[in-house]
Amino acid sequence: MATMEDVARLAGVSISTVSHVVNETRSVAPGTRERVIAAIEKTGYTGNVIARSLVTGGTKSIGVAMSLLANPHLAQLIHAIEAEATAAGYTVLLGDTLDHADGERAAVRKLQARRVDGMLLTPAPGDTTTLEQLARTNVPAVLVDRVSHKVKLDQVGPENIQSTSTLVSHLAAAGHRRIGFISGVEWMGASEERTLGYRLGLGRAGLRWDSNLVAGGGATHEDGVLALRRLLTVPERPTAVITGNGAMTAGAYREARAHGLEIGKEFAIVGHDEVDWADLVDPGITTMAHPVDEIGRTAVRLLLARLADPDTPPETVLLAPELVHRGSCGCR
């Protein structure tokens, strides 16, 4: 592959001149410039990012460390991230956290060894040390999706409290008085927030909190099945239920059917988290769709902003999910 030296020789100039015309980093006489450009053309010179990185210290690349399996919106998220990064001249390197602390540590290390300029990270559950290490090595990072107020880093994620509250309001407005909640796993801040939102929504609708109406602590399809099954046994059973994530929505939906409940008529289900099949079932599932694209893009923007100016205080951006209205809420 052609190097700057080849170009320089062909154009009859020094290497530094070639560098300067390539980077437009100092003025070069028009004639010279043209000779260099012609030489570049002829040699097919493309530049060596590696060598450049060695001297500049930057790599124009960002690392993305998340669970490549556990995130249901991974493709969409990655797509948004890649697009935004590419637009800014950055390349995305991948690191799989495997959704646990060890994998996360390994992924972050690997990305650091690759000298990424910055990182996007969806922290694994139970992680503590990685974030510290990240801060210590001062590789700029922004947390995606799983936001925590304990951390002094840039963060982006979905807004959970108001949006869940909205879900409650929506159901209450349709006349429901007994609204169940199937919550997510305990250790996640998002779950707590959604539970809080649920409570808040109840209050706004003038309904009483009843711990019998809250089931959960899971994340899988099966968890959703079991949770709804339990909710359906309580006295004065709920006529509507809000689920904490996509998989559990599916489970609950299925279980409701299995109980012979007519979804959208006598029983309402609304979910948190958009799922791609929400439209394919009948009735379709009303959900709070997370602004996945927007989250991805914002994450990259925050990172680039930090790269540009490392000294601004960390920012936390909460993006509001949008209520996507389908049949399962039965509000017509």
Next chain:
Amino acid sequence: MATMEDVARLAGVSISTVSHVVNETRSVAPGTRERVIAAIEKTGYTGNVIARSLVTGGTKSIGVAMSLLANPHLAQLIHAIEAEATAAGYTVLLGDTLDHADGERAAVRKLQARRVDGMLLTPAPGDTTTLEQLARTNVPAVLVDRVSHKVKLDQVGPENIQSTSTLVSHLAAAGHRRIGFISGVEWMGASEERTLGYRLGLGRAGLRWDSNLVAGGGATHEDGVLALRRLLTVPERPTAVITGNGAMTAGAYREARAHGLEIGKEFAIVGHDEVDWADLVDPGITTMAHPVDEIGRTAVRLLLARLADPDTPPETVLLAPELVHRGSCGCR
């Protein structure tokens, strides 16, 4: 960040010795070795991949160029690729082809500029030049998912002919005589192959080919709806239908319901391509599940093999999908 020089100074040895203990590239006296290791520990030295790359010429990275949006199994595929690559000490760089020729060209260029050791590529429709350019610059590449016999490169993808034939056999064995086929988009080799397999299956089952029973040329949910609608208007309408891809399966499923057909009883639907909600509807959808993980892993393996030995003839690996049996085929 700590450099080899820092380590060397601290351990009281030369840089080259540090390099040799890090890479285990020549024997070092036990005592020295330990001092070096201690120094590495103390300095937190991690190695600089950039500098190493500059001298070795390799980057220990592979580029993945595909449409980050269009591929329904992206997450799973990327996960498999990343895992296999990481196990071999490689890092994955992403390039989005946007599923068209221009994007593809840009993605490949970008990855080449990053000096990836090799590339995994899912060619965009209508592409021609990129593949040639790829061959010319001799960056090793393997084609994923969209296999073409016109190309002399390593390739991995799903087997289409036999597997579609199997689908037909399955339906025929359940007593269906009029089996429809909703084919994919024309320009894709896979569609042709599946159509061929459909025909082959008919022959094997002793059924006649009837062009009225073939609809399609699409890829979306809507295409599936329309195709099935058309099939249901033909005289002696089909009692079963095979769909060419996941989205169209959904459309067909929905349309069948809309027509009041009882899926799994009077009407059978089987799909090509696993979809993650296949289990969530009732009856579940019987599909030919593509071995996505295996495809990803094989792709990386082929690439690494080629990196190790560039002179072996290109290999094409076709991986057989697996029939995942659920209710929609009605065969009990």
Next chain:
DNA sequence: CTCCTCTCAGCAAACGCTTGCGTGACCCTA
């Protein structure tokens, strides 16, 4: 005619590593 100021461009020192080549030190055999 001298001195200054510009413009244009080359020189060479990094950047952090790998690796071929050398050189002591030591031990063994003849």
Next chain:
DNA sequence: TAGGGTCACGCAAGCGTTTGCTGAGAGGAG
């Protein structure tokens, strides 16, 4: 005791860029 063979390790030349410094020449002002 000399010659040969091993071991352990250091030296220094790159790898392809970027960039601070320097210098030559041209033109203008005094």
